[in-house]
Amino acid sequence: MSNKLITSKTVVLPAKDIDTDQIIPARFLTTTTREGLGEGLFRDLRFGKDDEPVADFPLNQPETQGSQVLVGGNNFGCGSSREHAPWALLDYGFRAVISTEIADIFRNNSLKNGLLPIIVDEETHAWLIANPGAEVTVDIVASTLTLPNGQSVTYPIDAFARYCLIEGTDQLGFLQSHLEAIEGFEERRTWTP
Amino acid sequence: MTATTLFDKIWSEHVVVPETDDTPAVFYIDLHLIHEVTTPQAFSLLREKGLPVRRPDLTLATMDHSTPTTPVNSLKDLAIVGPNAERQILQMQNNCEDFGIDLLGFDSDSRGIVHVIGPELGATQPGKTIVCGDSHTSTHGAFGAFAFGIGTTEIGHVLATQCLLQRKPKSLAINVEGQIPDGVTAKDLILAIIGQIGVNGGTGHVIEYRGSAIRQLDMEARMTICNMSIEAGARAGMIAPDEVTFEYLKGRPRSPSGEEWDAAVERWKALKSDEGAVFDKEVTIDASTLQPMVTFGTNPGMVVGINEPVPEQADDENFDKALRYMQVDAGKPLIDKAVDIVFVGSCTNSRLSDLELTASILDGNKVADGVRMMIVPGSQQVKQEAEAAGLDKIFEAAGAEWRESGCSMCLGMNGDTVPSGQLSVSTSNRNFEGRQGIGARTILASPATAAAAAVAGKIVDPRIFLRSPV
Numbered sequence: 237m238s239n240k241l242i243t244s245k246t247v248v249l250p251a252k253d254i255d256t257d258q259i260i261p262a263r264f265l266t267t268t269t270r271e272g273l274g275e276g277l278f279r280d281l282r283f284g285k286d287d288e289p290v291a292d293f294p295l296n297q298p299e300t301q302g303s304q305v306l307v308g309g310n311n312f313g314c315g316s317s318r319e320h321a322p323w324a325l326l327d328y329g330f331r332a333v334i335s336t337e338i339a340d341i342f343r344n345n346s347l348k349n350g351l352l353p354i355i356v357d358e359e360t361h362a363w364l365i366a367n368p369g370a371e372v373t374v375d376i377v378a379s380t381l382t383l384p385n386g387q388s389v390t391y392p393i394d395a396f397a398r399y400c401l402i403e404g405t406d407q408l409g410f411l412q413s414h415l416e417a418i419e420g421f422e423e424r425r426t427w428t429p
Numbered sequence: 430m431t432a433t434t435l436f437d438k439i440w441s442e443h444v445v446v447p448e449t450d451d452t453p454a455v456f457y458i459d460l461h462l463i464h465e466v467t468t469p470q471a472f473s474l475l476r477e478k479g480l481p482v483r484r485p486d487l488t489l490a491t492m493d494h495s496t497p498t499t500p501v502n503s504l505k506d507l508a509i510v511g512p513n514a515e516r517q518i519l520q521m522q523n524n525c526e527d528f529g530i531d532l533l534g535f536d537s538d539s540r541g542i543v544h545v546i547g548p549e550l551g552a553t554q555p556g557k558t559i560v561c562g563d564s565h566t567s568t569h570g571a572f573g574a575f576a577f578g579i580g581t582t583e584i585g586h587v588l589a590t591q592c593l594l595q596r597k598p599k600s601l602a603i604n605v606e607g608q609i610p611d612g613v614t615a616k617d618l619i620l621a622i623i624g625q626i627g628v629n630g631g632t633g634h635v636i637e638y639r640g641s642a643i644r645q646l647d648m649e650a651r652m653t654i655c656n657m658s659i660e661a662g663a664r665a666g667m668i669a670p671d672e673v674t675f676e677y678l679k680g681r682p683r684s685p686s687g688e689e690w691d692a693a694v695e696r697w698k699a700l701k702s703d704e705g706a707v708f709d710k711e712v713t714i715d716a717s718t719l720q721p722m723v724t725f726g727t728n729p730g731m732v733v734g735i736n737e738p739v740p741e742q743a744d745d746e747n748f749d750k751a752l753r754y755m756q757v758d759a760g761k762p763l764i765d766k767a768v769d770i771v772f773v774g775s776c777t778n779s780r781l782s783d784l785e786l787t788a789s790i791l792d793g794n795k796v797a798d799g800v801r802m803m804i805v806p807g808s809q810q811v812k813q814e815a816e817a818a819g820l821d822k823i824f825e826a827a828g829a830e831w832r833e834s835g836c837s838m839c840l841g842m843n844g845d846t847v848p849s850g851q852l853s854v855s856t857s858n859r860n861f862e863g864r865q866g867i868g869a870r871t872i873l874a875s876p877a878t879a880a881a882a883a884v885a886g887k888i889v890d891p892r893i894f895l896r897s898p899v
Contacts (some may be wrong), residue, residue: 252747253628253728257861262840266495266513268469268520280863285849309747311629314662314728315861316840317564318467319580337629340598340664341564345580394596396452407582408478411590414446414455418592421445421457427696429459429487429557 240376240402242331242352244304247294248368249278254308255315256342260324273320274327295328299369304331307364311335313342313353322346332374334381336361347397348407354381354391376401432703434600435669436635439575439700443558445592456595459557460487461587462543463530465521466494466842467562471585472524482528484591489552490525490532492518493542495842498805498832501535510843528588539682541808541834544568544776548652549810551681555670555697560587565776565858566665567658571651572678573670573700575635578659598664599709601634602702605642607717612892614786615650616778616856616875618642618714619657620722620732626712628730631663634710637702638668642716648677649780656777657858660729669701721891723763724860724873726751731860735878735890738762754862755870756852763872763888769851771802771829771883772865773876775839778856779807781814783876788820790880790894791827797886802829803845805837829883841866854882 264276282293289296306325312335313321322345325333332352343353352374356364363383364370373382379398382388400407433441446455461484475482482488495514501507507515525532533539539546544565547553553569559576560566562584569576579593586593603622623630636658643651651668658666675694678684685693720734731751733739741759742748752759757766773779773787787804796802804824806812812834815821824831838845839857841864847853849868856879860871872888881891 250746251750255728255859255861257840257859257864261863261867262842265466265842266511266517268517269473270470280867311632311662314628315564315659315859317562317566317578317580319470319562319582337632339629339662340632341578341580341659345582348580348582394453395450396594399451407594408474408586408589410452411455411586411592411594414592415590417445417455418457418590427693429554 242304242374242376243371245300245369245371246305246307246334246364247300247303248307248365249294250309250365252309253311253314256313256318256321257315259313259321260318265318265320267320270323272327273324274329277324277328294368302329304329305334305372305374306330306332307334309335309365311337311339314339317341317345319345319349322349322351326351334361334364347394347401350401352376352401356381356389356391360389432705432707434702434706434708435573435637435667435700436575436600437706439556439558440597442556448596453594453596456593457558458487458560458587458591458593460489460547460552460559461591462547462559462561462566463488463490463584464494464543464561464563465492465517467581468524468584469517469520470581471588472528474585475528475588480589482530482588485529485531487591488530488588489547490521490530491540491543491546492521492534493834494836494840496835497843498835498837498845500833514843538809538813541810542776542779542836544652544656545779545807545811548572548648549681549808551678551684554678554684554693555674555700560593564659565656567663568652568656568776570655570658570665570667571648572674573667573697575665575667577665599634601631601636601663602708602711603636603638604640604711604713605638605716606640606713607642607715609642609645609716609719612877612895613719613721614875614877615646615653617719617722618716619654620724620729620873621719622714623657623661623729624722624732625714626661628660628728629662631658631661634663636661636663636666637708638666639702643668644671647782648673649782652780653777657729660858670697721875721878723878723888724871725755725757725763727754727860727862729858729860729873732873733762735888736762736764764890766852766888768800768854768882768887770847770853771796771800771879772805772838772853772855772857773879774803774805774807774837775855775857776807776836777858778876779805779811781811783856784811784815784820785818787876787880788823790877790884790891791829792823794827794884796828796883800883800886802883803832803838804829805832806834808834838865840864841869847871854879854888
């Protein structure tokens with residue numbers, strides 16, 4: 237499968253304001269690497285006391301296994317700046333998150349790691365929420381989300397972020413290409429921090 | 430000349446390469462605050478690429494999130510936080526040593542919560558751009574800085590280049606007019622603001638808090654306000670600097686001194702929104718009607734006045750779920766609800782004035798039977814100042830625990846957690862499900878409301894305890 241296309245059934249978490257503490261509880265943040273955080277993803281929603289899986293939590297249902305597209309309620313990813321949230325989602329196997337609104341820092345962090353934050357209109361969102369498991373296709377080049385009925389919606393994405401996702405561009409490399417300008421800026425400032 | 434906002438001025442002064450349709454701006458960072466939890470992977474990246482930290486002199490490191498709040502006299506005392514947190518702390522020490530960064534660690538009297546020590550040291554200054562791998566970096570905006578939280582990849586960018594790739598956010602003016610009533614604190618004001626605009630009311634925006642009520646606040650109160658900007662979803666929160674700001678900064682270790690001080694103050698005085706500057710959005714709040722606020726749900730926007738009933742909301746599954754989790758009833762106030770734990774601390778409310786307010790209520794009283802109260806100062810310096818004023822004696826006489834500084838029970842990373850099912854009244858910033866521990870139920874409130882709850886053993890209007898106006 238092309239890495240510019242994601243075709244997957246959706247998993248739906250309809251709650252609004254899903255915060256980063258729910259995505260990855262703070263006790264998993266003592267790690268010093270990026271790997272293995274999928275284990276902590278939605279840990280306290282997926283597992284109850286004594287680490288028993290919560291049967292009706294969508295991620296525990298057999299039909300959602302292998303899904304790469306998560307649909308969440310409005311204001312997904314609010315809360316802390318922990319990049320562990322997108323790392324955990326990616327490690328678990330997700331490649332895109334869809335909502336009507338995605339919190340700023342989470343959205344930035346996601347784009348830096350190749351997790352695609354997709355903002356859709358309320359009508360599309362309502363349909364997705366009402367139809368968990370729908371097979372959708374995300375075209376990263378065209379910035380479109382295609383629903384099972386063939387209808388496509390275009391989602392907004394920053395041009396540079398999209399370019400980096402497609403080309404696999406290293407944003408640090410891009411910044412470093414401006415080092416001369418950064419040095420010049422430091423020399424000509426009228427005050428020093 | 431076009432009238433510009435405070436934020437516009439700071440933004441344009443820090444653009445190294447302007448943004449275009451295709452590329453974001455290369456944006457300069459004046460101060461990079463780092464801590465042990467969100468940096469290890471960034472340092473690993475520098476090692477992989479063989480890169481140095483470009484401006485260690487603009488980087489300030491401390492340890493606060495996963496550190497014990499019991500005394501650390503030797504490395505053996507770290508065992509209490511568990512092997513992973515201990516490894517993270519030791520790695521931070523190594524990283525700072527290897528990359529030549531000044532670390533305010535366990536051997537420093539200046540260690541503390543990163544958002545408490547920046548201002549305390551005078552490193553936080555008007556007009557600076559400040560970032561940290563922590564969403565509550567917005568705190569520093571209280572000084573008229575543009576300060577915001579970033580992720581670990583961006584931490585790597587700043588370490589390597591002292592710059593970030595940024596798109597200019599929109600602006601939101603929150604005008605707070607009128608006199609804040611006695612017994613009502615900055616925490617109550619910011620909770621009321623979040624309740625009004627919602628937890629996503631500031632998404633994509635930088636907030637400037639303005640108006641007569643904001644001007645009356647001291648710096649610690651302004652920090653409490655800006656701190657919780659992120660709880661409204663905002664990128665940052667700011668308050669234009671004034672004499673109160675300059676007075677606070679004068680003479681601090683990293684503040685400018687002598688002629689440089691005078692020049693800095695001249696420059697800082699220009700940092701304000703011009704008459705007629707246009708904001709993308711504006712909201713007005715009447716401060717005179719405010720009362721102590723308490724959250725009833727599982728995000729900071731679910732908040733009511735202390736004597737007001739929890740609202741009823743028909744056909745809202747999220748709302749019902751939050752009330753079930755919190756075990757609160759719609760239509761009834763939270764007054765008289767029994768509490769198990771009271772936490773005074775966090776980057777929101779752990780400064781000297783917060784502790785003084787707490788002590789004013791605890792003085793001559795006892796923490797109620799069956800209630801555990803933990804008081805965690807924001808920094809070792811706040812701890813020293815509180816002890817010099819005898820506050821620790823008041824806390825201990827009342828039966829509260831008095832700890833070393835750190836983030837502690839705000840997010841429960843270091844083992845300071847609220848047991849499952851217990852109700853906590855906390856001066857911190859997030860009442861998310863499980864934030865303070867698995868199954869923990871959190872009510873956010875001011876230090877006054879928290880201390881009053883500790884003494885009464887239940888939620889009460891703190892104004893009944895106040896001997897003199899706050």
